[in-house]
Amino acid sequence: MAGYDALLVVSFGGPEKPEDVMPFLENVVRGRDVPRERLLEVAEHYHQAGGVSPINRQCRDLIDALRPVVGLPIYWGNRNWHPFLADTMRQMAGDGVRRAAAFITAAYSSYSSCRQYLDDIAQARAQVPGAPAVVRLRHYFDHPGFVAAMTDHTRQAIDRLPAEHRAGARLVFTAHSIPLSMAATAGPDGGAYEEQLRATAALVAGDRPFDLVWQSRSGPPQVPWLEPDVCDHLAALRAAGTEAVVLVPIGFVSDHMEVVYDLDTEAAQVARDLGLHLTRAATAGTHPRFVSMVAELLAEPEPAPCPAGCCPAPRPRAARPAAAEGPR
CATH class of the missing domain: 3.40.50.1400 (Rossmann fold)
Structure with a gap:
């Protein structure tokens, strides 16, 4: 090893x-x-x-x-x-x-x-x-073990929907939003955070259509973060005629507070208010x-260390924590 x-x-x-x-x-x-x-x-x-x-x-x-x-x-x-x-x-x-x-x-x-x-x-x-x-x-993010776990949990979530809604359910993958400035410098060439999330979502979704949206924004309103927010996206889907959604928290590896509060409490309430059938896939967990x-x-062979300029620290600014457990 x-x-x-x-x-x-x-x-x-x-x-x-x-x-x-x-x-x-x-x-x-x-x-x-x-x-x-x-x-x-x-x-x-x-x-x-x-x-x-x-x-x-x-x-x-x-x-x-x-x-x-x-x-x-x-x-x-x-x-x-x-x-x-x-x-x-x-x-x-x-x-x-x-x-x-x-x-x-x-x-x-x-x-x-x-x-x-x-x-x-x-x-x-x-x-x-x-x-x-x-x-x-x-x-x-693209390891077959992680993908297999999330694919399995996504299938289980689809199966929890009423039978008549399973085939047409929209897969909505969620991850922790981050400032656009941080997203732009992620990875050695920038943009890796969103690119990697989209790659994982595509592997898990297979042939099904999907969306990648964001949750748990915690910054001041004047600072641009990755959008759309998951709750806003649920409203847009319902307005377009979608009847059932499976939320897949692909950006997290355990069901910690941001998943439990932001999805199981806030997003679930939005779905109820909209009359939208909603289930949530488990994270990879165990x-x-x-x-x-x-x-x-x-x-595997020892990985090469990250380049010195990879994923630099953001410049200090006021911030507002959401559920406070950060991207997963």
Whole structure:
């Protein structure tokens, strides 16, 4: 397995009890001028779910599924909540890990879904004397394991529609919106975030027509982000005569808060108001093909590192978090 002696699962993190919610959100927006009232608004999304984000439980489930498959010790570190990456790096150093492969729970190229995680890993390593070398496994947006998992879950969602609506149901793939300026610089040549998402959606959809739309926009209104928004698109489809839609959150690998709130709560309510039949496909989660994909990535030759100018950090500006768990 390319000389790795451990696997490091890297994720965003999320609160696990009500008193975690505000400290977690403050970590997410640290260094940005986010109004307190906006944080309180987002906090309410978590409190409606008992103050617990599903994301950490889903990381644990994925790690449990990976243990018998990858044949390596598995560690887990988050960007914004326990277990923090620096703490995990200390544990790895103490255990004698010298060279780890990092599996990031984000499949696509952009600053938020790639470069920022690489920076997080570098900062964590810098805090720990004797920290192991860490090699990020390659982007897996088009890996057959990821595609197979999402295809399977999409078929299951279609089958949950009334029988008379299954053949004509519109597939609507969703991903986290990002600023147009960030999208333009994603990947070594720019534009990779949207290009990769469209490629994955096409592989999953097969012969069925589909749309790629965006959710969870979190920026100020004067800053242009990728559009259309999923709720606006549902309204447009219904106005054009569409009767049934399957939402496929292709931009995420687990059913975390942005999927549960923005799709299962907000978009589902919009569909009810419109009289639109709606089902939502599950994310890859612990689908067996997604789990086996990680072992296959470990067996590949070590990927080349990203070019230095790939997915640069955006210039600082005020931002407003949505469900705050970022692109997946």
